[in-house]
Amino acid sequence: MSNVGIVIVSHSPDVAKGAADMVRQMVGEEVPLAWCGGNADGGLGTQVQDILDAIDRAWSEAGVAILVDLGGAETNSDMAIELLPEERRDRVVVCNAPVVEGAVVAATEASGGSPLAVVRATAEELSP
């Protein structure tokens, strides 16, 4: 699939999965989508390896936009991007947008075939 992929990263797996469910219902199957959340002990948190795996599942040649909830989700996502193979690194971005609304808006934009920069800009319009 050549549409931009969407990754949802939340401290809570329930929030991440719920946001992903909303994207699927509102946008459909046209966009590669993956989510992750929670720490290794089953508590709240985010993990670099889970984010790397989610990027892989949502991978698209057009790139991947990541939506995050709070602090550590963003820092861990930045870290994950740096650990990607060089040819993928420049095609993954973290959007500065609210996680649920951002995911839906980014996925809607992505489903129309927009490039990564446009998908990101559209999601970031939600941030004041």
Add this chain to the structure above:
Amino acid sequence: MHIDEALRKRLIQTVAETVIAHAEDLTELDQAIGDGDHGLNMRRGFEAVLADRDKIAAQSLPKALHAVGMTLVMKVGGASGPLYGTLFMQLGKSIPDEPTLADATEALAAAFGAVKMRGKSDVGAKTMLDVIAPVLAALRDGADPRGLPALADAAAAATKPMRAVRGRASFLGDRSIGHIDPGARSTALILRAICDTLGAA
């Protein structure tokens, strides 16, 4: 200074055990202004480092530091993973096999810069940077390294009146004032463990 395999083992052991022993204190600090997981996350990360102690210590000093950083990145599961991970990985990238104090100072300067970028933060924002900065300044002024642990403790305590502008604590605004930053505290603990081990070597 020649930091041989036995000393690298002791460094890993002491730092990890110090963090693990203070996990509850760190969590308590984090419950006041963060999400209360700093101690648990740091313990998880340093337990993984401790489990790999021999494998990590068998590598050269730069590679060992990098391996500690990578383990923390993959295992901590909170913002402190990439932050401490970046600190150790950059130290590993910048330090030579047998560093002088001046080499160690410049490696810490590079690590300070890397953590600043990773956390998109700076001095005065109630973070670990508020401990690293004065330690770095003292090293550059040629201070006696034996005074560094006390300096770091004082620097961590000095985050108490600061207002957080990054991380979860920033949501509290002025209510973050009056509590020591847990990341500043863990940085001071780790520094003391390193200084004690090197001082006794």
